[in-house]
Amino acid sequence: MTTTVTPAPPETTHGAVQRRLLRLAGVLTARPKTVLAVWAVVIAVCFPFASQLNDVLTKQGASKVVPGTSSARADQLVEQSFPDRSQRESIVAIGAPDVRGEQLRKLLAELDGRIAGKERTGEVRQSVSAYTLYRDSTTEYLRQLRTQVDRDLTAAGAGTSPEGRRQAVDAAVAAGQVPAGLADLAQRGVAADDAALPGLAAGFAAATDWRSFPVPVPADAVNRLLAEDGRAALVTVSFAKQAGHDPDVDWLRSAIDGSLRAVGAGPDVDAHVTGELALIKDTYKKAEDDNALMETVAYAIIFVVLLLFFRAVVPAVLTVAAIGLAMTVSQAALFALGHGVTLTQFTITIMNFVMLGAGVDYSMLLSSRYRQERLAGRPPKEAAVHATAHAGESMLLAAVAVVLAFGATLLSPVDWIPPLGYGGLIGIPIVLLAALTLTPALLVLLGDRFFALGWRPLSDLEHESALGRHLARAADLARRRKVAIVLVFAVITVPFAVITAQHRSTADPVALSPATDSKAGFELVAEKWGDAAVLPTLVVTRPPAGVVDPATHRLTASGLGSVTALTDRLAAVPGVARVSAVTRPFGSPLPADQVDALTADVRRDYLADDGALRIVVELADPPYSEAAVATVDRIQDVTEGAKDVGALQVGGATQVDRQYGNALNASFWQMIGLVSVGVFVMLVVALRSLLIPVRLILTIMMSNVWAIGITVLIFHFWLDRAIIDDLPIFLTVLMMGLGMDYEIFLVTRVRDLVRGGADQESATIGAVVDTGRVINAAGLVMAGSLGTMVLSSTVMLQEYGAGLGLAVLLDATLIRMLFVPATLLLFRRYNWWLPSLRRAPAVAEAGPR
Incomplete structure (x- = not known):
């Protein structure tokens, strides 16, 4: 049997919150015109600042290095002592049929010349390529040759005139001491001064075939810059601090394009800029470019839902316009905040979509309540006042829940999470203020014309529409099958909980990044040299006295023994492919005399002038795999036993990811605990119930588990994509705020009907019908708004959008329309049980069923 529900008469205002809202x-x-005028002035003032918001956004995002960890200490030491090898290093990956050919040699020389301009301005510290390696080796050879010639001439009692030097070179060539291919260069080199030698060497390095290069160059060093098959080359570019927080990676790309044109490179030569700087910057740029499409689709979905909900054009237009104007104020506030905290493009993305969803929710609830008040016979102004008082309490409670959720993110030790929280913390209060002020003012000024250009917009849509009848049947089903419904929902949750708990996730920036120039470059590097070439594990320390000679910047005899023993043990660790250090700069151990003879540039890669040591450990397995984590554990065991070298810090991609994951999990439970306690206290005070807040939190968790499980099924099992490791925390924290809206809308309506004298059963069924249409429409709006993130080319936003969209849709339909009414009817009087406080609303019980 279907229960027929008739509209309840408007109840009187109860509670302190509603009384304050009434006033x-x-x-x-x-003073509706004053309200509109104030908003007009505020928006006019904010617009210039809102338009400058992009100026305070970081283009590199926030670091995943967790403060206080070994990876953070390693990162700090590398930044201080090895800035050329810090996160500010970018890699140019060049693919070509033959990177040792003349055209590619000229390309690398041309690119080096363009980069040299930035070196002179101090924006770039250094650039290293096969070309610079051959050039610098040639320069050093010429310098040593001239020194040797001068020594021999002096010993023979001859003068060191240019002519004498040239004759000495001729004799050395004739005796086979100088290769014939170097005769001309050597003649010019011994006659030139020091300042001219690099130029001579540069021309020779660009013009001479590297496969038969007459100057000795370390083969291991060449292999790090030229692929074994001769089809790829690397150029490393280290940006200085003078380049600012966001080094100009795009300038480097422009330099590459200019170099390609200058040498007439064909389409078979391609070059990419990669590395952490470029990967993050490209991902953020893609996200920024995608925003226009996502927002356009979101506005279209919202407008269609609003048209269907209101059955009128004017309220749909006014609602969207009001939220758009509120966004201008929020963006101006973020601009001010951005001068003191880190904000990213994702801050704006999340803020805009949350404001769209929540703002429409609030506007629909208030407008719908106004229409109900008008149908009950109240004049327009009085209807607007009562609608604001009753709907405003639900809106206020929902907004506080969202603010609590976003506020909890600020406590996370993981740097990238707080920037997301700032968007919600600023956006939600502003959009709530707009809904509580602009909408009532418009309702008073326009009256019933607010619903103009529509089809029967002031009819009883909650009870007379097809959806209203469907909701009545759903509420009746919840009444008749409450126990079965609760059990079915619990059973369905189990497999999704298993999937959620066991799914593999990653923070791999490459796997999660969109198709960009930097990703293509990384894939080229990984194909030719392996992932570890870009994402190695680092062991760094500032050793105690006695390990490094501060005068010569060389290892002491005891220090050489200690570092050699440490690197040998590291190289023997299962899962380690290669170890590079000052004792083995090219991966293989060197004799002590060769270690002492290393050039300053090679030595400084591993032993800084300030005495810091850097050891590069390349893993045999992908850096984000479980095998790599196990290898890093074994590396840590080795480092903990090497106290004679100092306090060794282990960093690098694998360690950062592992420690980030640990911090993420710890902060997840801290944030969930904080939000749960905050929401629980707020709802206990507002609703005077212990059971309803507990059930509300559990149902939010249920919708999250379902949404995460479905997202994993879609992206991992169907699309075979990586699952971002912070999806559960992002989804749960946001839904702890956003998902509260629908529960609060429903439960506050139940409470108001109970206060008006209805029994629990009638109040529950009546509330489902009264609020179901708003909740369903609000869920569609929120799911449509957040769900448009799946249109992003960034995997992270795609998964966020799918997870949030699914969670909101499930929460606003199945869970709120079936599960929640079933539990309300199952617990009856215990819903409003609150001991030792002021007496809760009297509940009139229906007879036994």
């Missing part, structure tokens, strides 16, 4: 609504509706 506020009275003030606002008495």
Whole structure:
């Protein structure tokens, strides 16, 4: 049997919150033009600042290095002592049929010349390529040759005139001491001064075939810059601090394009800029470019839902316009905040979509309540006042829940999470203020014309529409099958919980990044040299006295023994492919005399002038795999036993990811605990119930588990994509705020009907019908708004959008329309049980069923 529900008469206002809102609504509706004028002035003032918001956004995002960890200490030491090898290093990956050919030699020389301009301005510290390696080796050879010639001439009692030097070179060539291919260069080199030698060497390095290069160059060093098959080359570019927080990676790309044109390179030569700087910057740029499409689709979805909900054009247009104007104020506030905290493009993305969803929710609830008040016979102004008082309490509670959720993100030790929280913390209060002020003012000024250009917009849509009848049947099903419904929902949750708990996730920036120039470059490097060439593990320390000679910047005899023993043990660790250090700069151990003879540039890669040591450990397995984590554990065991070298810090991609994951999990439970306690206290005070807040939190968790499980099924099992490791925390924290809206809308309506004298059963069924249409429409709006993130080319936003969209949709339909009514009817009087506080609303019980 289907229960027929008739509209309940408007109840009187109860509670301190509603009384305060009633007074506020009275003030606002008495001066609606003033309200609109104030908003107009505020928006006019904010617009110039909002338009500058992009100026305070970081293009590199926030680091995943967790403060206080070994990876953070390693990162700090590398930044201080080895800035050329810090996160500010970018890699140019060049693919070509033959990177040793003349055209590619000229390309690398041309690119080096362009980069040299930035070196002179101090923006780039250094650039290293096969070309610079051959050039510098040639320069050093010429310098040593001239020194040797001068020594021999002096010993023979001859003068060191240019002519004498040239004759000495001729004799050395004739004796086979100088290769014939170097005769001309050597003649010019011994006759030139020091300043001219690099130029001579540069021309020779660009013109001479590297496969038969007459100057000795370390083969291991060449292999790090030229692929074994001769089809790829690397150029490393280290940006200095003078380049700012966001080094100009795009300038480097422009330099590459200019170099390609200058040497007439064909389409078979391609070059990419990669590395951490470029990967993050490209991902953020893609996200920024995608925003226009996502927002356009979101507005289209919202407008269609609003048209269907209101059955009128004017309220749909006014609602979207009001939220758009509120966004201008929020963006101006973020601009001010951005001068003191880190904000990213994702801050704006999340803020905009949350404001869209929540703002429409609030506007629909208030407008719908106004229409109900008008149908109950109240005049327009009085209807606006009462609608603001009753709907405003639900809106206020929902907004506080969202603010609590976003506020909890600021406590996370993981740097990238707080920037997301700032968007919600600023956006939600502003959009709530707009809904509580602009909407009532418009309702008073326009009256029933607010619903103009529509089809029967002031009819009883909650009870007379097809959806209203469907909701009545759903509520009746919840009444008749409450136990079965609760059990079915619990059973369905189990497999999704298993999937959620066991799914593999990653923070791999490459796997999660969109198709960009930097990703293509990384894939080229990984194909030719392996992932570890870009994402190695680092062991760094500032050794105690006695390990390094501060005068010569060389290892002492005891230090050489200690470092050699440490690197040998590291190289023997299962899972380690290669170890590079000052004792083995090219991967293989060197004799002590060769270690002492290393050039300053090679030595400084591993032993800084300030005495810091850097050891590069390349893993045999992908850096984000479980095998790599196990290898890093074994590396840590080795480092902990090497106290004679100092306090060794282990960093690098694998260690950062592992420690980031640990911090993420710890902060997840801290944030969930904080939000749960905050929401629980707020709802206990507002609703005077212990059971309803507990059930609300559990149902949010249920919708999250379902949404995460479905997202994993879609992206991992169907699309075979990586699952971002912070999806559960992002989804749960946001849904702890956003998902509260629908529960609060429903439960506050139940409470108001109970206060008006209805029994629990009638109040529950009546509330489902009264609020179901708003909740369903609000869920569609929120799911549509957040769900448009799946249109992003960034995997992270795609998964966020899918997870949030699914969670909101499930929460607003199945869970709120079936599960929640079933539990309300199952617990009856215990819903409002609150011991030792002021007596809760009297509940009139229906007879036994």
